[in-house]
Amino acid sequence: MTSLIQVQELYRYYGDHCAVNNVSFTLEKGEILGFLGPNGAGKSSTMQMICGNLAPTSGQILINGIDILDQPREAKRELGYLPEIPPVYRDLTVDEYLEFCARLHGIHRDRSRRAVDTAKERCGLTEVGPRLINNLSKGYQQRVGIAQAIVHMPAVIVLDEPTVGLDPIQIREIRELIRELGREHGVILSTHILPEVQESCTHVQIIHKGRLVLNGTIASLEQRMRASSLVVATCEPADVRQLYSVEGVQSIEETGHNRYRIFHDKDKDPAVRIAEIVVGAGWGLAELVPERRSMEQIFIDITQTSPQGEEQTA
Numbered sequence: 682m683t684s685l686i687q688v689q690e691l692y693r694y695y696g697d698h699c700a701v702n703n704v705s706f707t708l709e710k711g712e713i714l715g716f717l718g719p720n721g722a723g724k725s726s727t728m729q730m731i732c733g734n735l736a737p738t739s740g741q742i743l744i745n746g747i748d749i750l751d752q753p754r755e756a757k758r759e760l761g762y763l764p765e766i767p768p769v770y771r772d773l774t775v776d777e778y779l780e781f782c783a784r785l786h787g788i789h790r791d792r793s794r795r796a797v798d799t800a801k802e803r804c805g806l807t808e809v810g811p812r813l814i815n816n817l818s819k820g821y822q823q824r825v826g827i828a829q830a831i832v833h834m835p836a837v838i839v840l841d842e843p844t845v846g847l848d849p850i851q852i853r854e855i856r857e858l859i860r861e862l863g864r865e866h867g868v869i870l871s872t873h874i875l876p877e878v879q880e881s882c883t884h885v886q887i888i889h890k891g892r893l894v895l896n897g898t899i900a901s902l903e904q905r906m907r908a909s910s911l912v913v914a915t916c917e918p919a920d921v922r923q924l925y926s927v928e929g930v931q932s933i934e935e936t937g938h939n940r941y942r943i944f945h946d947k948d949k950d951p952a953v954r955i956a957e958i959v960v961g962a963g964w965g966l967a968e969l970v971p972e973r974r975s976m977e978q979i980f981i982d983i984t985q986t987s988p989q990g991e992e993q994t995a
């Protein structure tokens with residue numbers, strides 16, 4: 682079966698600066714791939730190359746088996762792209778704009794009305810068809826941006842930072858929409874926001890200084906985020922010696938008034954036993970929280986364990 686996207690040994694230089702460095706990956710049907718990295722990591726450059734808007738220095742990109750450099754028109758038919766700044770014309774109504782996009786995508790006039798209605802319905806825009814885009818909220822303008830990306834029913838949708846500048850409710854709605862789109866399209870979502878990937882995606886790739894340093898499922902990312910420490914707070918002072926007796930506990934740091942950070946073996950979670958001891962001894966269990974690594978810590982972890990920034994498959 683052909684992958685929806687196949688990227689092989691992709692490079693992009695800006696002068697001497699290597700912004701995308703030997704990136705290879707595939708996107709399969711049913712996958713929502715989060716392309717995660719800090720600002721300047723090379724996400725937008727990669728997205729633009731995949732969408733045929735930026736020439737690679739070298740490498741190959743196949744969209745549904747079609748080479749975007751050899752057959753750009755055919756390959757682009759399989760693609761919907763929402764750039765970081767949505768390409769909407771604010772002085773058109775939603776209907777006029779989407780109709781225009783449908784025609785640009787080569788949909789015949791007879792079928793464009795239907796295509797626009799379907800895209801509006803999927804993006805929750807049915808009620809606002811006659812309204813000027815300029816008068817819509819930023820969240821709705823973003824939906825219009827997504828509607829233009831799906832109006833021609835592409836196999837693949839590429840969304841570059843789709844929730845930047847939205848308020849928390851709008852963010853939730855757009856993430857829900859992305860999950861929904863993932864049922865019928867392959868989706869690549871570029872973002873520097875870790876929770877975005879955790880909430881919306883099935884797979885994740887981390888790009889760091891132009892290189893892919895992690896490629897795996899969301900479950901594998903969650904695994905990496907689990908730090909090997911717990912924070913325990915008690916109402917009465919705990920007898921630390923008893924906590925040391927729990928299997929897997931390596932060291933205990935007292936961090937304040939009846940608060941303890943317990944470091945443990947990665948493969949042995951002592952939380953249940955610690956809770957039993959605290960409750961059994963009558964110290965009062967006020968808090969027991971497994972600590973989690975931040976994205977920055979994961980970057981450090983990954984880049985330190987693979988000094989050349991080589992890709993790890995989790």
Ligand SMILES: Nc1ncnc2c1ncn2[C@@H]1O[C@H](COP(=O)(O)OP(=O)(O)OP(=O)(O)O)[C@@H](O)[C@H]1O
Nearest residue numbers: 695698700718719720721722723724725726727873
């Ligand atoms: N046209 C350009 N000319 C020179 N350098 C560029 C150009 N576009 C991007 N870069 C550089 O290439 C690197 C990758 O940029 P890119 O925009 O792809 O990263 P990004 O991960 O999308 O970051 P952001 O989230 O800030 O957009 C950065 O160091 C950036 O400064």
